[in-house]
């Protein structure tokens with residue numbers, strides 16, 4: 027939608043990080059173009075891709091009795107209500123062009139990022155172990171308020187799994203990150219991962 031793509035309330039830069047081959051580029055293409063490619067083309071990468079979408083937040087206001095009334099109008103009186111606020115957010119998602127292979131991601135990549143999706147591959151234990159190094163890299167180079175979600179990708183390959191869902195979840199919890207298992211192939215939880223990051227950012231800034 028041409029109109030929507032040029033009119034937005036917020037522009038949020040989000041970076042993709044994690045080892046080579048975990049599925050970052052396919053997560054990006056799934057989210058922005060609904061495309062998936064089985065062949066790896068790790069050296070061919072776009073700098074970033076964008077998608078404009080609605081992000082909502084629900085605010086609950088209570089009256090003096092603690093009861094909540096539902097209203098789509100803002101009432102400033104002594105009435106409780108729920109307000110659903112929607113904003114148009116343009117997500118600008120940055121992908122590496124294979125530099126992660128050499129750990130040669132420059133600080134320009136992280137500059138201005140308000141969100142990050144830290145990806146590992148559930149079938150490759152090492153990519154999960156390395157996520158702590160990526161987290162350190164993020165914390166060294168990105169803004170300290172950056173919203174980070176951890177994604178265990180390739181959940182469709184359950185028969186080849188080498189990282190339990192629970193391992194990902196508990197590491198994320200320990201590090202204060204959100205967590206989801208995703209599949210770019212099956213388009214599972216890709217939408218939810220970005221929606222979660224975007225609405226967390228929206229909650230922080232508004």
Ligand code: GDP
Nearest residue numbers: 047048049050051052063064066180209210211
């Ligand atoms: P990147 O190096 O992190 O950007 O990873 P790519 O997006 O290039 O993906 C690496 C390989 O994993 C490619 O062959 C993809 O087709 C494959 N891949 C990516 N995501 C998934 C997924 O969710 N499930 C499966 N089965 N394969 C995936």
Ligand code: MG
Nearest residue numbers: 050051068122
């Ligand atoms: Mg890539």
